[in-house]
Amino acid sequence: MPLTVRCLPVGGRENPYQYLMMKGLRNEDMEVGFGADGKWLAILRTVLRYWPDTVHFDWIYRYFLRRRRWWTWLNAPVFVLEVLFVRFVLRRRLVWTMHNLGTHDIADSFIERAVRRTFARCCDWIRVFDQSTVQRAADYLNVSTSRFLIIPEGSYADYYTNQISKGEARRSLGISGSGLVLSFVGGIHPYKGVRDLVETFVEIGDEDWRLLIAGNPSDSDYAEDLLKQARMDDRIVCRFEFIHDEDLQIFFNASDVVVLPFREIENSGSVILAMSFKKAVVAPSIGVVGSRLQHQAELLYKPGELAQGLIALKDVSISFLEGVGESNYDRVSQSRWEDFRKAFER
Numbered sequence: 001m002p003l004t005v006r007c008l009p010v011g012g013r014e015n016p017y018q019y020l021m022m023k024g025l026r027n028e029d030m031e032v033g034f035g036a037d038g039k040w041l042a043i044l045r046t047v048l049r050y051w052p053d054t055v056h057f058d059w060i061y062r063y064f065l066r067r068r069r070w071w072t073w074l075n076a077p078v079f080v081l082e083v084l085f086v087r088f089v090l091r092r093r094l095v096w097t098m099h100n101l102g103t104h105d106i107a108d109s110f111i112e113r114a115v116r117r118t119f120a121r122c123c124d125w126i127r128v129f130d131q132s133t134v135q136r137a138a139d140y141l142n143v144s145t146s147r148f149l150i151i152p153e154g155s156y157a158d159y160y161t162n163q164i165s166k167g168e169a170r171r172s173l174g175i176s177g178s179g180l181v182l183s184f185v186g187g188i189h190p191y192k193g194v195r196d197l198v199e200t201f202v203e204i205g206d207e208d209w210r211l212l213i214a215g216n217p218s219d220s221d222y223a224e225d226l227l228k229q230a231r232m233d234d235r236i237v238c239r240f241e242f243i244h245d246e247d248l249q250i251f252f253n254a255s256d257v258v259v260l261p262f263r264e265i266e267n268s269g270s271v272i273l274a275m276s277f278k279k280a281v282v283a284p285s286i287g288v289v290g291s292r293l294q295h296q297a298e299l300l301y302k303p304g305e306l307a308q309g310l311i312a313l314k315d316v317s318i319s320f321l322e323g324v325g326e327s328n329y330d331r332v333s334q335s336r337w338e339d340f341r342k343a344f345e346r
Contacts, residue, residue, distance in 0.1 A: 006035040006052040024337025054093040097127040130288040154337035156276040169254035179208030183255035188217040193261035214239040252277035275332035280324035
């Protein structure tokens with residue numbers, strides 16, 4: 001009989017990470033599928049409907065964190081009781097891929113930490129993406145380091161269309177000139193430091209540089225503030241919209257270097273995505289980001305010193321950045337989604 005695994009929460013085919021992760025797990029010895037959709041009692045409904053050997057979790061905050069604090073405090077104990085019942089009464093195996101220590105931009109870190117600690121103790125193992133995360137995660141969750149497995153995230157190189165040339169991409173976005181094009185591509189949230197990027201670029205960016213910011217803002221006021229800043233500098237191009245999979249190639253291929261000015265991060269799909277599009281990356285040397293990009297140390301900067309990261313670009317050529325991008329692609333391609341399968345064979 002094959003091992004049966006159900007994955008929660010349900011991200012759907014439109015979630016590239018979850019789609020590729022599940023595809024990598026499937027083989028003749030492992031049957032993998034989504035669990036029950038929705039937030040309310042999804043874990044219990046998954047177990048009663050499918051009776052899997054293992055339930056795998058990615059983003060558990062979806063089951064208890066809410067915008068209103070009182071609603072979070074009501075949902076959290078329900079989630080914990082559900083987990084305890086499934087683990088110790090129904091005796092199903094629970095495992096977890098921990099993407100970050102905590103959820104970004106939340107108002108109540110106390111309740112989240114308490115829930116995560118309880119959940120961690122119910123898991124057979126917890127997957128993280130790099131050795132640098134293990135001790136911090138163990139301290140945060142108050143569990144032994146022996147509970148963690150280190151398995152890097154795979155590449156997105158074969159998932160997204162990547163055919164458009166740099167010239168075609170720039171013409172489609174109305175970007176002219178031969179100067180350096182920096183880009184930020186992805187969800188636009190305060191913790192990602194996009195405002196810091198705009199302000200720093202305005203202050204120290206060369207006259208012939210361009211900054212491309214593309215993605216869907218999480219907050220309309222935040223987006224309007226960014227647009228107000230961008231309108232004062234015609235070197236900045238903003239495309240605040242949901243980016244369809246087939247259009248990602250336009251934004252990445254129009255750029256010479258991707259800038260990811262995170263204020264806080266543990267793992268980053270944005271880094272892996274940029275590497276999969278053969279891009280050099282300017283980013284802070286924190287969490288898995290520093291380990292993933294240690295071979296391009298010239299483009300990493302200390303947390304809080306974004307200006308130094310942009311200044312470093314003044315001393316490198318576009319051909320150098322292209323070489324770094326090729327190296328990034330080669331390195332990220334070494335991580336395979338199928339590697340995660342060995343965790344379930346323990």
